[in-house]
Amino acid sequence: MAEENKSFWSNLPALLTSIAGLITAIVGIYIYLDSRPPENLSNDEVQKTEASLKNQANVTTSETTSNPKEQQVSTTSEQINEEELIEKPEVISLPKKDKIELAYTTILSGQVVKVGNYLPIDDGKYSLFPNNVSENPEVADIEIKNSSQASIATSKLYPGDYYIFEDTQYSYKVRLLRVKIRNFGANYAYFNVERASKIQ
Numbered sequence: 001m002a003e004e005n006k007s008f009w010s011n012l013p014a015l016l017t018s019i020a021g022l023i024t025a026i027v028g029i030y031i032y033l034d035s036r037p038p039e040n041l042s043n044d045e046v047q048k049t050e051a052s053l054k055n056q057a058n059v060t061t062s063e064t065t066s067n068p069k070e071q072q073v074s075t076t077s078e079q080i081n082e083e084e085l086i087e088k089p090e091v092i093s094l095p096k097k098d099k100i101e102l103a104y105t106t107i108l109s110g111q112v113v114k115v116g117n118y119l120p121i122d123d124g125k126y127s128l129f130p131n132n133v134s135e136n137p138e139v140a141d142i143e144i145k146n147s148s149q150a151s152i153a154t155s156k157l158y159p160g161d162y163y164i165f166e167d168t169q170y171s172y173k174v175r176l177l178r179v180k181i182r183n184f185g186a187n188y189a190y191f192n193v194e195r196a197s198k199i200q
Helices: 002-035 043-052
Strands: 059-079 085-103 105-114 119-121 126-135 138-146 151-157 162-166 170-180 188-197
Touching: 043 105, 043 170, 043 188, 085 188, 105 119, 105 126, 119 188, 126 170, 126 188, 138 162, 138 170, 151 162, 151 170
Parallel strands: none
Antiparallel strands: 059 085, 105 188, 119 126, 126 138, 138 151, 162 170, 170 188
16 A cells, blocks of 8 residues: 555656646647638638628718809999999809719738738838737727838728728728737738729
8 A cells, every 4th residue: 555655656746747748738739829820811701701790882982173163252333323333242163072982992802910010002002000909899900101101090990990091093991801819929900902093
């Protein structure tokens, strides 16, 4: 009996070492699997994600100057005879702002961007930075920079929301699809980027 007890206690350090090694291996595998960068969403995944989000129009509006409209702003006096004066409105033309439809086309679909990294947009003319993402509730703080790395816009987006920024030639729509929080690795967000020509 004494020999059995002695055998158990003498083997205990080896047993604890084995258990610690097994736990270390399991945690290491979990960290490796969790920290692998995910791939871009496939077209099917993008469509399923968009279908699960609230429906939003693919066409938005922008203001542009077109045909002028007339507006009465002041009056002038016209003498009909020696005693009678008639007030006549003076008509001037002001530019009228019409809303035009912009047809957006997807140029980047289901792109995954790691927090601290960036997504080049339109041959590097602009870059999208997800500065922070949160899983509960899902939200991403984004920043748009130009080719000189100067910040031109920031916004907070929820899945399905989009942010529009424009230059003289194009209007860009950045849409957040979803975010992914990694327990031991980096955080990610998935985006679509659409573009519409402003030149008619």
